[in-house]
Amino acid sequence: MEMERGTGVADSTPQNKTILAIDPGTEKSGWCIFQDGKVSDSGIDENDVILSLVYGWLGGPMAIEMVSSYGMPVGREVFETVLWIGRFVEAHQSPESVRLVYRKDVKLHLCGSPKAKDGNIRQALIDMFPRTGGGKTPQVGTKKQPGPLFGVSSHAWSALAVAVYATHQRELEAA
Numbered sequence: 001m002e003m004e005r006g007t008g009v010a011d012s013t014p015q016n017k018t019i020l021a022i023d024p025g026t027e028k029s030g031w032c033i034f035q036d037g038k039v040s041d042s043g044i045d046e047n048d049v050i051l052s053l054v055y056g057w058l059g060g061p062m063a064i065e066m067v068s069s070y071g072m073p074v075g076r077e078v079f080e081t082v083l084w085i086g087r088f089v090e091a092h093q094s095p096e097s098v099r100l101v102y103r104k105d106v107k108l109h110l111c112g113s114p115k116a117k118d119g120n121i122r123q124a125l126i127d128m129f130p131r132t133g134g135g136k137t138p139q140v141g142t143k144k145q146p147g148p149l150f151g152v153s154s155h156a157w158s159a160l161a162v163a164v165y166a167t168h169q170r171e172l173e174a175a
């Protein structure tokens with residue numbers, strides 16, 4: 001978790017901030033360490049592995065995507081995810097400081113619409129970073145020419161969205 005993936009800084013992202021963000025799941029979760037406006041590491045791992053990461057986070061800022069209720073019946077997966085959210089929060093050295101982030105707020109913040117889809121969120125994130133890598137999407141880049149988002153995949157994109165949103169919110173609250 002010390003790998004420097006970011007080679008550039010997101011233009012509209014406040015600097016000098018480090019946050020651990022998690023997109024929780026029933027067995028595996030996406031996570032992202034966002035530091036000084038760039039992805040320092042990210043991945044998708046078993047929840048027990050992420051729980052160990054949280055225990056070692058030493059009380060630093062943390063944000064977790066929270067489940068929302070839309071008035072419809074939910075299944076076992078939703079309850080298992082909520083259980084993991086609680087475990088992640090309690091594992092943090094300062095549980096009361098963990099920011100729970102709702103997906104609709106992330107969509108509105110990054111895309112300007114609560115109806116945005118995952119692809120729209122991913123593109124909004126890509127557009128925030130400099131085009132320093134190789135390939136068709138230089139913000140992501142290639143193995144030979146990695147961009148600042150190289151290695152971010154799958155649920156780690158959602159974790160990055162949570163990290164960017166939480167970082168921006170912290171900056172607004174501090175102003």
